[in-house]
Amino acid sequence: MNLNRYRIGAGAKLKLKAFDPADTNGIEDKKQIEDEQKELLERLEEQQERLFASRSHGMLIVFQGMDCSGKDGVIKKVFRGIDPGGFRAHSFKKPTEEEAQHDFLWRTHRSVPARGQMAAFNRSYYEEALITRVHGTIDDKEARRRLKSIRHFEDMLESQRIRVLKFFLHISPEFQLEKIRDRMENPEKWWKFDPSDLEERKHWKAYQDAYEDAIRRTATDASPWHVVPADNRWFRNYAVLRTLVEELEKLELSYPQPRRDVAVRMEELKEGGSSEKS
Amino acid sequence: MNLNRYRIGAGAKLKLKAFDPADTNGIEDKKQIEDEQKELLERLEEQQERLFASRSHGMLIVFQGMDCSGKDGVIKKVFRGIDPGGFRAHSFKKPTEEEAQHDFLWRTHRSVPARGQMAAFNRSYYEEALITRVHGTIDDKEARRRLKSIRHFEDMLESQRIRVLKFFLHISPEFQLEKIRDRMENPEKWWKFDPSDLEERKHWKAYQDAYEDAIRRTATDASPWHVVPADNRWFRNYAVLRTLVEELEKLELSYPQPRRDVAVRMEELKEGGSSEKS
Numbered sequence: 001m002n003l004n005r006y007r008i009g010a011g012a013k014l015k016l017k018a019f020d021p022a023d024t025n026g027i028e029d030k031k032q033i034e035d036e037q038k039e040l041l042e043r044l045e046e047q048q049e050r051l052f053a054s055r056s057h058g059m060l061i062v063f064q065g066m067d068c069s070g071k072d073g074v075i076k077k078v079f080r081g082i083d084p085g086g087f088r089a090h091s092f093k094k095p096t097e098e099e100a101q102h103d104f105l106w107r108t109h110r111s112v113p114a115r116g117q118m119a120a121f122n123r124s125y126y127e128e129a130l131i132t133r134v135h136g137t138i139d140d141k142e143a144r145r146r147l148k149s150i151r152h153f154e155d156m157l158e159s160q161r162i163r164v165l166k167f168f169l170h171i172s173p174e175f176q177l178e179k180i181r182d183r184m185e186n187p188e189k190w191w192k193f194d195p196s197d198l199e200e201r202k203h204w205k206a207y208q209d210a211y212e213d214a215i216r217r218t219a220t221d222a223s224p225w226h227v228v229p230a231d232n233r234w235f236r237n238y239a240v241l242r243t244l245v246e247e248l249e250k251l252e253l254s255y256p257q258p259r260r261d262v263a264v265r266m267e268e269l270k271e272g273g274s275s276e277k278s
Numbered sequence: 279m280n281l282n283r284y285r286i287g288a289g290a291k292l293k294l295k296a297f298d299p300a301d302t303n304g305i306e307d308k309k310q311i312e313d314e315q316k317e318l319l320e321r322l323e324e325q326q327e328r329l330f331a332s333r334s335h336g337m338l339i340v341f342q343g344m345d346c347s348g349k350d351g352v353i354k355k356v357f358r359g360i361d362p363g364g365f366r367a368h369s370f371k372k373p374t375e376e377e378a379q380h381d382f383l384w385r386t387h388r389s390v391p392a393r394g395q396m397a398a399f400n401r402s403y404y405e406e407a408l409i410t411r412v413h414g415t416i417d418d419k420e421a422r423r424r425l426k427s428i429r430h431f432e433d434m435l436e437s438q439r440i441r442v443l444k445f446f447l448h449i450s451p452e453f454q455l456e457k458i459r460d461r462m463e464n465p466e467k468w469w470k471f472d473p474s475d476l477e478e479r480k481h482w483k484a485y486q487d488a489y490e491d492a493i494r495r496t497a498t499d500a501s502p503w504h505v506v507p508a509d510n511r512w513f514r515n516y517a518v519l520r521t522l523v524e525e526l527e528k529l530e531l532s533y534p535q536p537r538r539d540v541a542v543r544m545e546e547l548k549e550g551g552s553s554e555k556s
Contacts, residue, residue, distance in 0.1 A: 055379060101333060101392035103438035109387045114379035145437055152430035159423055160381035 003243055008225040014216050016208050016227070021172040023229040030234040037238060041081050043245045048118060050253035052086040055116035057251055058162040061244065062121045064130075065169030066207060067197045068179035069230050071122045074169065077237045078244065079120060088113070091122040104128040104146060105153055115161055125150060129214055134206045143210070147217040154223050164223040165247055167240055168215060169230040173204050281521055286503040292494050294486050294505070299450040301507040308512040315516060319359050321523045326396060328531035330364040333394035335529055336440040339522065340399045342408075343447030344485060345475045346457035347508050349400045352447065355515045356522065357398060366391070369400040382406040382424060383431055393439055403428060407492055412484045421488070425495040432501050442501045443525055445518055446493060447508040451482050 003025070008014050027033060051057060063071040075089050090111045099107040105125055113119040129150065133143040154164045180201070183193035200207075219225045226243055230236040281303070286292050305311060329335060341349045353367050368389045377385040383403055391397040407428065411421040432442045458479070461471035478485075497503045504521055508514040 058379075058381075098392065101336075101394055103336075103390065103435050103440050105434060106387060106390060106392075109384060112381065112384060114376065114384075116379055149430070149434040149437065152427070152434065156383060156427040156430065157381050159427065162381050 003226075003239055003246075006226050006228055006239065006243075008215055008219040008227060010219060010221045010224075012216065012219055014212055014219070014225075014227070016170065016212050019170055019227050019229065021170045021175065021229050022231040024232055024235045025229075025239075027235065027238075030232075030238075033234075033238050037241065040238075040241050040245050044078075044241065044248070045081050045083075047245060047248035047253065048082055048086055050255060051118065051248065051251075052083070052116050053255050054253050055256075056161060056253060058113040058115045058157075059118040059248065060113055060121065060157065060162055060164050061118070062124045062126070062164065062166045063169065064123065064126050064167070064211070065230065066171055066176060066204075067194075067200055068176045069169035069171045070233060070236055071169060073233060074167075074237055074240050075120050075122060078241045082118070086116065087118045087120075089120045089122060092124060092127065105149065109153075112157065112162060125153070126214055126218075130207070130210045133210045134203050143213070144217065147214055151218050151220065154218065154220070158222045163247065163251070165244060166218075166223065166225045167243075168211060168225055168227045169236060170227050171230045173201070175231045176201065281504075281517055281524075284504050284506055284517065284521075286493055286497040286505060288497060288499045288502075290494065290497055292490055292497070292503075292505070294448065294490050297448055297505050297507065299448045299453065299507050300509040302510055302513045303507075303517075305513065305516075308510075308516075311512075311516050315519065318516075318519050318523050321527070322356075322519065323359050323361075325523060325526035325531065326360055326364055328533060329396065329526065329529075330361070330394050331533050332531050333534075334439060334531060336391040336393045336435075337396040337526065338391055338399065338435065338440055338442050339396070340402045340404070340442065340444045341447065342401065342404050342445070342489070343508065344449060344454060344482075345472075345478055346454045347447035347449045348511060348514055349447060351511060352445075352515055352518050353398050353400060356519045360396070364394065365396045365398075367398045367400060370402060370405065383427065387431075390435065390440060403431070404492055404496075408485070408488050411488050412481050421491075422495065425492055429496050429498065432496065432498070436500045441525065441529070443522065444496075444501065444503045445521075446489060446503055446505045447514060448505050449508045451479070453509045454479065 005025070006019075051059060063074060065071055072091075079087060079089070088111070090108075092108060095107060108121065108125045111119060111121070129138075129143045129146040132138045133140070138146070157164055180193070180197055183189045215225045215227070226239075228236055228239045228243075283303070284297075329337065341352060343349055350369075357365060357367065366389070368386075370386060373385060386399065386403045389397060389399070407416075407421045407424040410416045411418070416424070435442055458471070458475055461467045493503045493505070504517075506514055506517045506521075
């Protein structure tokens with residue numbers, strides 16, 4: 001099976017409508033991938049250790065998507081086995097007054113991982129060309145200027161060996177409504193319910209257009225977007241996990257060679273051992 | 279008098295050799311500018327207050343130059359009267375191990391001022407395409423790639439209303455030697471003496487070439503470089519101060535209009551006052 005159909009590279013004429021949010025790439029039942037999922041989690045752990053040890057690359061994983069598309073959920077499921085010493089999740093809400101006074105890349109850049117580290121962004125600098133555009137705080141011209149700055153920013157990161165993986169969690173409006181209802185009707189889920197979700201929902205079409213434009217303008221071959229069907233949570237998690245593992249393995253990360261002085265000291269230890277005997 | 283001759287805009291074929299480090303733009307004695315200097319400091323205070331109040335722009339002032347070119351000195355002299363609530367000076371030394379693991383813009387971006395604020399950088403992200411290039415830690419291709427990223431970064435800041443002012447403090451090798459000698463021979467100045475300055479001095483030509491290339495590739499009309507003759511400290515301070523004030527005044531910063539509710543409350547207060555009387 002191949003996840004390339006969800007990969008949006010440079011120059012792609014993306015139409016979100018052409019992607020079915022309920023698609024599962026031919027997999028009929030989540031039981032079919034249970035074993036593979038387990039194996040993928042092990043490979044992820046292995047890769048993260050190599051990344052941490054080699055310090056050759058950093059890995060930034062950006063999650064974007066409509067409300068209820070499962071950004072929190074996917075982070076929880078995919079990274080559950082990972083060493084927290086080498087991984088951080090960052091969630092970006094409405095900017096504080098101080099943050100809003102800065103250039104729009106300032107607050108997120110602080111959280112971009114170093115080489116050796118991985119970080120997941122739950123929302124990101126992309127919001128500054130999405131929510132602001134939909135609500136008319138910035139016009140189309142400013143949105144395009146920001147998207148260009150984002151492309152330059154990600155180019156810089158890539159050239160500095162910070163890989164940028166971008167996921168758009170693609171859901172249908174029906175799926176979203178079901179989740180909102182669920183949150184409203186279920187007392188244990190009230191804490192998740194945000195009345196503004198109902199307001200934002202009215203702008204569905206404008207958001208889809210803004211996403212389409214953002215993805216088109218920032219999809220490059222070095223840093224493509226992945227449009228992941230997300231109406232089925234199990235498939236969403238599987239597609240993200242597998243893409244991430246495959247991208248990490250492409251880096252061919254290896255453990256660093258033992259330092260020369262380690263070898264010398266081992267030799268000394270051995271000699272010391274034998275001289276004591278003689 | 280006009281300081282435009284020191285301004286390097288887009289496409290300029292800069293030759294540092296064509297600039298005399300001892301030039302004083304026809305001013306024979308620093309006494310000639312004493313009154314103007316005083317007036318400039320007052321205008322700077324005024325402009326900084328407007329910047330702070332209006333929050334419409336930020337101002338980043340980058341100082342680069344060889345060892346002993348007076349980066350510390352100029353910051354001390356130019357910004358002495360400024361409100362520390364709206365200004366910060368940042369000095370960038372050798373990156374820590376943690377910083378070095380990040381992309382090369384990470385540590386400096388954190389210190390880029392917000393709108394309403396001013397910041398002076400004593401050395402900056404430019405070092406990542408200067409000292410590294412001279413010492414061969416990065417090759418020419420990587421240096422050019424970084425300079426391109428810097429241009430994109432500054433473009434983004436400008437479009438976000440963070441103005442970037444760049445000064446190259448231009449000294450002669452003879453002036454530098456005199457300063458180093460001074461530091462070695464003068465017990466009260468020993469703390470300023472760094473033996474590596476003598477080492478770095480051997481790479482004078484390579485540094486001049488690296489600066490020339492860096493300035494050419496990052497001078498834009500929105501964010502030009504200013505090559506300031508710095509063998510005379512008084513002229514260096516004067517040229518920097520005047521350029522800074524003129525750039526701030528170009529922004530036509532105004533105090534914000536009183537908020538509507540202030541007017542309403544004033545009205546209430548007046549009415550309350552009269553009703554008490556009646």
